[in-house]
Amino acid sequence: MRRLSRHFAPYLLSLPSWAYLTVFFVIPLGSMLGLALATGDPLDGYVASDNFSEFSLGFSQYHAEFVRSFFYGAVSTVITLVIAYPVAYWIAFYGGRNKSTYLFLLVLPFFVTFVIRVLAWEFILSDEGFVLGTLKSLGLIPQTTHILSTQWAVIGGLVYNSLAYYVMPLYVALEKIDRRVVRAANDLYATPRVAFTRVIIPLSAPGIFAGFLLVFVTNVGDFVNAYILGGPGTYMIGNVIQDSFFDNQDYPLAAALSSMLMFLLMVAIFLYAKTFGTDTIQDYAA
């Protein structure tokens, strides 16, 4: 009897979350695919069918937005990594007693809601705002210079919003490194550069990849930075999905586009899980 209950206990304990995630995470992905195959129009409603044309239509019409989203996602993630790594390294190795204070300062922006952080950047970068406005009144840059609605404004916004998400997994990975290994490299006459590239970077690789995955996936699907900081030329696939659902009420197209996005990102996630396993990501995710 005791053994039996021990056998069932974990299933009973995980049942509530499983049920919830099945109904509100797994099944919706299925309904999205179903909706993508539906036919009809916004006025008469849509009926289920097996019409795959939205996929090819979506791709031929919006492949530029797909490519742009993956490009912005990749560039912003790499820039974030380059900015975040030295910070995480310094806090993990030389932060001393104040480590948690430094980390707390880096997550402070999370106490301001996402859309307001982006809005604040719109203020800072606007044509007459204090960065460009001041430079213009000093005559240092031409009057026509603008940053908003360029791709760099969008990428800059993505970088700012992912910084803390990347510092954390990097910090966790660097903090775990056994300092004796680093010292051993020094004792064996490795120069600081060699010790860094051959010991520290490889040992922090799980954090580099976990952060890359989380930040990249988030940024590829973002549409808020592009909406507020960008212009017509910086439209991302998220903006298209959003517009198709709400402005055009073309549900099948919107569902097809997000299914394609999900598929592409699932390939990335699968490759990650295959290489590093699923246990590690949870260590770095929160």
Added chain:
Amino acid sequence: MSAAVTMPVTRRPKLEIGRRLLAAYTGLVIIYTMIPIAVMIVFSFNIAPNGRVALKWLGFTLDAYRHAFGIQDLTGALINSLIVGMGSAIISIILGTPLALALTRYNFRARTATDIIIFADIAAPAVVVGASLLSLFLELNIPRGLITILISHVAFNVAFAVVVIRARMTGLDRSLDRAAADLGATPWIAFWTVTMPLILPGIVGAGLLGFAMSIDDLIITNFVAGQTLTFPLWVYGATKIGTPPQVFVLSTIIFATGVGLAVINSLINRRAEHRRGG
């Protein structure tokens, strides 16, 4: 003596300079992360002609603070956000704690599958989660509103709750609840009297994270909200017509409250740990 023995090679002036530069760089990055917050706080005190925040500094005023709750539907949106934030935090803790317990204490068959689904829930892009939930609600003809927002926020908060609570449980000394069992406590009683007090900081942490994630979310909410507005949705809707100063005022108040609570929480934890350690 020991210093001379253990660190003979590493103290080189060049390294010392590098370390200083790195510290200065970290300081700069921290300042960079603060810039938008500073802008928000400063502009909440700016004179706002026509009830919209001006891009230039026009002078100091407390007007917006005096009328912080003057825009009725903005206040309503904030209340919606607080309801969904608290509701989703509590529900996701109730769902997530038993799963975290199962994952740390038992080796069962569905473990790998559970790991994958938690992982997928965290890694899934918000657009896809939002679009798929909207597809479900459309197909089942469920009207969108506060309830669908709450349902959706729980769907992404559960995974984070599991991860945070699990991290706290992994560090626990199992001998304590085994001792409770040896002394005749049923698993139920052992959980509430032994395990629960020990993982409470993790549960509180998961709740705070869930609340923060919920109040932060715009993308998923935007898909499932229907006509109902949350605070981020209201702000997002107003971006192209001009932001009223109340947005910055309310956000500054939320920021100050959040930071205050986090500092108090860490002080309490530090004192508790100090007591345990001493």
